[in-house]
Amino acid sequence: MKYDMIMFDIDGTIWDVSYIILDALNDVLKKHDSIKRITHEKVTSGLGLNARDFSRHVFDFLDDDETKLQYLQEAEVVRNEYIEKNSIDPYPNFVEVVRKLSNRYKIAIVSNCGPGTIEHLISVLDINSSITDFCAASRFKISKAQAMERVKKDNNVMNVVYVGDTDLDRKSCEEAGIDFVYASYGFGKDVVYDHKIDALVELPDVIKKMEDEYV
Numbered sequence: 001m002k003y004d005m006i007m008f009d010i011d012g013t014i015w016d017v018s019y020i021i022l023d024a025l026n027d028v029l030k031k032h033d034s035i036k037r038i039t040h041e042k043v044t045s046g047l048g049l050n051a052r053d054f055s056r057h058v059f060d061f062l063d064d065d066e067t068k069l070q071y072l073q074e075a076e077v078v079r080n081e082y083i084e085k086n087s088i089d090p091y092p093n094f095v096e097v098v099r100k101l102s103n104r105y106k107i108a109i110v111s112n113c114g115p116g117t118i119e120h121l122i123s124v125l126d127i128n129s130s131i132t133d134f135c136a137a138s139r140f141k142i143s144k145a146q147a148m149e150r151v152k153k154d155n156n157v158m159n160v161v162y163v164g165d166t167d168l169d170r171k172s173c174e175e176a177g178i179d180f181v182y183a184s185y186g187f188g189k190d191v192v193y194d195h196k197i198d199a200l201v202e203l204p205d206v207i208k209k210m211e212d213e214y215v
Helices: 018-031 040-046 051-058 065-085 094-101 117-125 144-154 167-176 200-213
Strands: 005-008 106-111 133-136 160-164 179-183
Touching: 005 144, 018 040, 018 065, 040 051, 051 065, 065 117, 094 200, 106 117, 106 144, 117 133, 133 144, 144 160, 144 167, 160 167, 160 200, 167 179, 179 200
Parallel strands: 005 106, 005 160, 106 133, 160 179
Antiparallel strands: none
16 A cells, blocks of 8 residues: 555644744733733643634633634734744754655645644745645634545545644544554654654655555
């Protein structure tokens, strides 16, 4: 068996912008004259949630859900502006690995992130020629599993593997009927997995091993 497509998560898999997210969230709180501040642990423990659930998670001290979502949307603008103006490094070897894999597989990025985030990432890392498709689940108000299924259908692929760092990623893969590779260097804890990588440079060999197992 040969995979048709490899999908990647973003935060905790391609890069770590958790401190940028943290600063953006706290900047929005300052703008609204709140004395509350969010911790880095609070941010990382919520990464992978969809936008509404993430807003409820990090702004759990606010009462109104729409205000929480509004604050998060404002923070996403701040984050994207920072990323546009500053050099953000992905995890080691990501660009090289994705360019190599794109010679053999379709490559997609599927995340629960808000609108604009994936486009920023592709532009900043200069990997547009390597990316077949992408989907930000929050843009369409769908689950990550539904986003995976959407990309599968749009690209007419059957055999897909997803690289992610949380147990939510694994559960989404099960729901979407695709294989999962756990990126152990990310934010996830107590993740159940059959296949894992401790660094991105290991991914091509792990994918090949998984393909051989299906023979």
